[in-house]
Amino acid sequence: TALSDEEVIMKPQRSKLYFMKYAISGSDGEFLEISTTRPETLMGDTAVAVNPKDPRFAKYIGLNVIRPFPLAEIPIIADEHVDMEFGTGALKITPAHDKADFEIGQRHNLEIIDILTPDAHINCPEVPELHGLDRFVARKRAAAKLEEMGLLIKVEEYDNNVGFSERADVPIEPRISMQWFLKYPCVHEASEAVASGDIVFRPERWAKTYAHWMENLQDWCISRQLWWGHQIPVWYRKDKLEALRNAESLDMSDFSAGDIHVGVEAPEDAENWQRDEDVMDTWFSSWLWPFATMTDVGEESDTLKKFYPTDDLVTGPDIIFFWVARMIMAGFKFTGALPFRNVYFTSIIRDLQGRKMSKSLGNSPDPIDLMEKYGADGLRFGLMRIAPVGADVRFDESSIGEGRNFANKLYNACRFRQMAGEEVQLLETYTDLPVYHLDVMAKLDELTADLAALYADYRFGEIAQRLYEFLWSEFCDRFLEAVKLDLRETATPAERAATLGTFDAVMGRFLQLLHPYMPHVTEELSSRMGYVAAGEYLMRKVLPEEPLLALVHVESIDGAKKVAADIYEAAARIRNLKAEYKMGSRKDIRFIVKLAPEWVTAETKILALLAGAGEIALDNTYEAQKGTPASITPAGEVYMPLEGLIDVEAERIRITREIEKTELEVRKAEGKLGNASFVDRAPPEVVVQEKARLADWHGKLQQLRDMLAALG
Structure with missing residues (x-):
């Protein structure tokens, strides 16, 4: 079948370059040295071309050379497109089987000799040794025949790019055939729509690729020799069928003469006509998609008026030419307007080696298997989180595992709330709440605003990451850890109500923000938690525009965020202090804080809870003994007295050994880098x-x- 240039993938190949003699006609042993990677096509040679500026061949221009088989004289022509540096500088011209050769042949009115069958076997009865052979078998036979004739000079290894079929992954053969072509419509309008910003490409860099293609358009070959597809709507008069089939080209003159009929319906005397057996390129129907699904051509249906043009097209950058550009041109041609306003190009998912996913390579995981293993939401979220804007994704199944873990984290957070055993709590007031409650609600309000901006900029990977960080770090690792005392029996009803109300306010809205990324688990949890009414669906619930803390003074919010941040930071440094002395798991350690700000007095219990400490004591008069571990924190100078905690001498020995091991690693690394x-x-x-x-x-x-x- 015919293919478009966009369906041909150029691949580097290790080929052979054959050097041969083409004898000068009428001379005594004089010849031109020709080089080619495809000696099996020389039966279709109709000229040898040289560059007119090449002094080596100036005297030969206008003479003839002898084509070895089938024996024939062919002219030596001058053409500026011949690369003087390639091969020998003399190029055999095979117009039927090379695009560049075809163009040279057109310029010089050369004969076109097709020596290949549609399935790439040699069609040249005049050379019986090659006739009927597969092209690759014929290549070896042709080289052997040249050697037998004393015309093969040498064969060299040669690195070149060879066109492969994108679908079948086999080398493509250029070949002359009768095809239907379409002249692209509305090229200027389609180019200007993107150049002016009426249609925005995201990422923007693809606009340059689009513009380059639009500036170098060739007529679109729309016919294919396949069994399945939309059949070409052309009928031929039976009494002129052979003449029409053998014609060099068909155009509007044949239509005007009544020899061909164009239309979706057959002529009235259908028995006198035969329909073209070719089908249309699949993209020929696809380019009509934005409007043809909603109306008949020329009709303005209510659906078309409502939805055309649409806001966004989401597609892959590998089909900018196949689909995007053609839809834009079709939109202007058939509706007079652009088809969409934004084009978002997704990442292409590749394997860890950077190869495109394909069945033939066996590197494409089955999404059903992934969903069974990690859940549909885990797969969806895991992929979205690693998808950078404008770059390909290296697929790693561990990322999908992280999506599942995130879903589990969300589920466990909600289960923690359900264990409190109470219905949804509504906060009576958002003022006078603890700093941790105000902090997490302020962070959610910031997240909501940031996501709106990220959505507007089509930064979907960043959205997933921000959702992940809020739930995992801000909500679970910080807020839930800080409020655990409020859910114990020792807490007052007011403390408990404030914490549960804050949880419900934050989680209810967070599930709405997360819903586009994890629709199943968020819908289920919203129902179980009572965040949607009976019969209501989260996907249809409008996200409130007003922030949670809309009625709270900015000074109060900023003050709460500062205190919460300082407590979280101080707790982290205290945990690090414990870890340095291999006591990270101990919960009975007493810490002394010196020079603490006034607000720390009310937060010592929370600080101890977050730090995993037995006690946090405030003592501005404390004088630390030499060797007492300490850390400067936003909550003051924190000391960890070691009395009764460790054997100082044993710890000194342990650290000394660690130093020796570390010094050895330093020497190894320095040795490598010094080499x-x-x-x-x-x-x-x-x-x-x-x-x-x-x-x-x-x-x-x-x-x-x-x-x-x-x-010490």
Whole structure:
């Protein structure tokens, strides 16, 4: 079948370059040296071309050479498109089987000799040794025949690009055939629509690719020799069928003469006509999609008026030419208006080696299997989270696992709320709430505003990441940990109501924000938690425009965020202090805080809870003994007295051994990086990684030395 240029993928190949002699007609042993990668096509040669500026061949222009088989004289012509640096500088011209050769042949009015059958076998009865052979078999036979005739000079290995069928992944053969072509309509309007910004490409860089293609348009070959498709709506008069089939071309003159009929219905005397057996390129129907699904051509239906033009087209950048550009031209041609206002180009999912997913490579996972393993929402969210704007995605199944883990985190957070055993709590007031409650609601309000901006900019991967960070870090790791005391029996009813009300206010709205990314679990949880009424669906619930803290003064919000941030930061540094001395899991450690701000007094219980401490004591008069571990935090100077916690001498020995091990790693890394052979030969990313490792070891070494010094 015929293919468009966009359906041909150029691939680097290791080929053979054959050098042969074409004898000068009438000379005594004089010849031109020709090079080609396809000696099996020389039966279709109708000229040898040289560059008129090439002094090596100036004297031969206008003479003839002898084509070896079938034996024939062909002219030596001059054409500026011949590359003097390629091969020998003399190019055999086969107009029927090479696009560049065809164009040269058109300029010089050369004969076109088709020596290939539709299935790429040799069609040349005059050369019986090659006639009927497969093209690749014939290549070897042709080279052998040239050698037998004493005309093969040499064969060299040669790296070149060969066109492969995108669908079948086999080398393509250029071949002359009768096809139907369409002259593209409304090219200027379609080009200007993108150039002027009436249609916005996202990412914007694809607009340059589009413009380049629009500036170099060739007529569209719309016919295909396939069994399935929309049949070409052309009928031929039976009494002139052979003449029409053998004609070099058909055009409007044949239509005007009544020899062909064009239309979706057959002529009235259908028995005297035969329909063309070709079908249309599949994109020929696809380019009508934006409007043809809603109306008949020329009709303005109510549906068309309502939905055309549409706002957004979501597609892949690999079909900008196949579909996007053609839809724009069709829109202007058949409706007089552009078909859409924004085009969002998704990422192409590739495997970890960067290869495109395909059945033939076996690198395309079954989405049904992934959904059974990770859930539909896990698959959806995991993919969206790793999809960068304008770049391809390297698919890693672990990312889908993270999507499932996120769904589990969400489910467990809601289950934690359900364990409180009460119905949805509505906050009576949003003022006078604890700082942690105001902080998490302020963070949700910020998230809501940020997502609106990200949606407007089509940054869907960033949206997923922001949703992930809010639930995992802000809500679960911070807020839920800070309010656990409010859900114990020792809490007052007011504390409990404030915490449950804040949870419901935040989670109810967060599920709405998350719904486009994880529709199933958010719908289910909204129903179970009572955030939607009976018979109501989350997907149809309007997201409130008013922020949760709309009625709270900005000063109160900023103050609460500052205190909450300081508490979370102080707790993190205290946990690090414990971890440095291998006591991260202990919950009975007493910490002393010195020079604490006034607000810390009311937050010591929460600070102890978040830090995993047994007690947080405030004492501005505390004098730390030498070697007492300490950390400067936003909540003051924090000390961890070691009395009764560790054997100081044993700890000194442990740290000393760690220092020795770390110094050894530092020497290893410095040795590698000091080796010029390693630095010069190793891949750049390996060298960068080794430098990062050295920096990490230096950091750890300094930390250990500080700890040893602190022990005295």
